[in-house]
Amino acid sequence: MQARSRQPGAGGSRAVRLDSFGGPDVLVVREVAAPQAGPGQIRVRVTAAGLNPMDWIMTADADTAARFGLALPAGFGTDYAGVVDQVGDGVSGFAPGDRVFGGALSRAVADFVVVDPAGGIAANEAHHTPDGVDDRTAATLTIAGRTASAALAAIDPGPDDTVLIGGAGGGVGVFAVQLARIAGARVIGTGSATSADHLRSLGAEPVAYGDGLADRVRALAPGGITAALDLHGTETVHVARELGVPDSRVCTIAAQVEGVAAGNGANAAPGALEEIARLVAAGRLRVPLAGSFPIEQIRRAAEFQAGRHVQGKVVIDLRVG
Numbered sequence: 565m566q567a568r569s570r571q572p573g574a575g576g577s578r579a580v581r582l583d584s585f586g587g588p589d590v591l592v593v594r595e596v597a598a599p600q601a602g603p604g605q606i607r608v609r610v611t612a613a614g615l616n617p618m619d620w621i622m623t624a625d626a627d628t629a630a631r632f633g634l635a636l637p638a639g640f641g642t643d644y645a646g647v648v649d650q651v652g653d654g655v656s657g658f659a660p661g662d663r664v665f666g667g668a669l670s671r672a673v674a675d676f677v678v679v680d681p682a683g684g685i686a687a688n689e690a691h692h693t694p695d696g697v698d699d700r701t702a703a704t705l706t707i708a709g710r711t712a713s714a715a716l717a718a719i720d721p722g723p724d725d726t727v728l729i730g731g732a733g734g735g736v737g738v739f740a741v742q743l744a745r746i747a748g749a750r751v752i753g754t755g756s757a758t759s760a761d762h763l764r765s766l767g768a769e770p771v772a773y774g775d776g777l778a779d780r781v782r783a784l785a786p787g788g789i790t791a792a793l794d795l796h797g798t799e800t801v802h803v804a805r806e807l808g809v810p811d812s813r814v815c816t817i818a819a820q821v822e823g824v825a826a827g828n829g830a831n832a833a834p835g836a837l838e839e840i841a842r843l844v845a846a847g848r849l850r851v852p853l854a855g856s857f858p859i860e861q862i863r864r865a866a867e868f869q870a871g872r873h874v875q876g877k878v879v880i881d882l883r884v885g
Contacts, residue, residue, distance in 0.1 A: 579674035580640040588866035599678045606658050607650035612703035613672040613880045614643035615869045639671030645702035663693040665702035686830040696845035704851050704877040712739035713836040715827030718815040719791040723748030728792040730800025733759040741766040742849045762875040778803045852876030
């Protein structure tokens, strides 16, 4: 039996491709054959794709790409949102016309993606987009939301906690700050001087990173901090240790420190992503959009995102008929 489809499966589509690994300059938009949903798969007409640091990190060189199972020619981007266009044999719970979001590892910036919604593998997945969540926002949730959820689970913040979050204004920080606040914790977030208002808007008390951070945190929290997330490197880990936080209540995502847990979005608890989407739909969690770009401006978008001082998320808009 052929896949059920709202539109004919044949024909071309656009996709960002890399013929060599490297920086944003290697990204090109190509006409490719539209993928087809096989048994157990769905095809999604992508309306928006969110960018993350991991997108350009894992395609920067061949050795790193190989660790993620990528080979040339490769695609780009993982977070997507769109509409189910085709449903393969054996799929239940999804039908053509359903709005969905999820992850398609290094192939999301394309008019179509094919994923296995029941496979249980992060970055090859689909989830129903709740009413009240627009596609641009839905396209930002998967990688950053999973990572923030896994990192917070490692430190388990609650109403009695004061949490220091390093790199609080970045893509993962947007979620981590708000989820920690929803859990009842007080949050102090590190960032640049220009990010202070952004951090306050998320619910964090801003503090400048760099030399003297420990003293500035002491001044903000004379009673001490009780947990910490380092979303950028290791500075926050070292400050947390200096301030007496036990390693069991410290977590990193971008570096490995002996004795400290490393948060991995692939290990987020079942249902974590759906819960984040529900919080967005309920108006309890918001995702600031730092910029949106058409697919033809993928290089410009990747350069903007790779600047690492983006306040919020970056999205590629895909115009499909």
